Amino acid sequence: MTDPSHAHRPAHTMDARHPRALFPALAAPDSRPTIGILALQGDVREHSLALEAAGARPVVVRRAADLGEAPGHRLDGLVIPGGESTTMSTLLVAFEMLAPLRELIGAGLPAYGSCAGMIMLADRVEGAQEGQAFLGGIDMTVRRNAFGRQVDSYEEDLIAPQLDARPDRPLRAIFIRAPWVEEVGPGVEILATTRAGRAAGVGGADGGRIVAVRQGSLLATSFHPEVGGDHRVHDVFVSMVTRRA
Incomplete structure (x- = not known):
């Protein structure tokens, strides 16, 4: 005899116990690129928010094992935040991450510093x-x-078309004990320079200093775009990662 409680159940109705009903993520896998953030120093949270806004899935990298190829841990790109470079170097050596990172970057892993x-x-x-x-x-x-x-840190509005920074919508660059680029090789693309008035001398065509560059799958800026909540630099990096994937 047919159970009356099942007599009028539509044939296509998904039972509540179906795996896709219990775990919706099974029906919609995350297709965003996975980008690690080296979490030894710096604005890890701010970079994470900027990467999410740019359409990536940020993950924290604290040890060499986080760089591995195990399922769920493969990195499509890496962000190296600010901090203090001598301390960062010391920590990379102490945590045995220097050699693996050099190998990954040498093999073409996109990285933004x-x-x-x-x-x-x-x-x-x-x-x-x-x-x-x-x-x-x-x-x-x-x-x-x-x-x-x-105490000499400062901010400046940059015009940099390749970073989507136009005269009507400049990129607010925040410099905190920042480096600048003295010279670049022939394969390096200069993306942004400061105005000559603030840091006159050797540098870009207008006499300013070089503060953003790109070479192949590597991107670097002197300034901290993540601090001001502007994710245009991260948009550029995520696009670089996506093109390589």
Whole structure:
């Protein structure tokens, strides 16, 4: 005999115990690129929010195991926040992350470094401490603390079309004990320079200082775009990651 309680149940109705009813994520896997944030120093939370706004899935990287290829842990890109470059170098060595990161970056992993992160991605660094180790990857010479000490930190509106920063909507750049780029190799693209009035001297075509560059899958800025809540630089980086994926 047919159970009356089931007589009028539509054939296509999904039972509440179906896996997709219990776990909706099974029906909609996360297709966003996974971008790690090196969480040794710096604005990890702010970078995470900016990456989410730019359409990526941020994850925290604190140890070498977080760089692995296990399911759910593969990184499509990496952000190296600001901080203090000598301390960052020391921690990378202590946590046995320096060599794995160099290998990943050398193999083409997209990486974005802000402030101290720019220093870490430079092939040559002026003012470095003796024995200080860097990741390298961008054919440039960077000067540490070039804009001065913390009390000399400042902000400036940048016009940088390749970062979607136009005269009617400039990019507010926040410099905190920031480096600048002294020179770049032929394969490096200059994305932004300061105005000549603030940091006159060697640098861009207008006499300003080079503060944003790109080479291949690597991006670096002297300033902290994450601090002001502007995610246009992160938009550019996520696009670089997506194109490579």
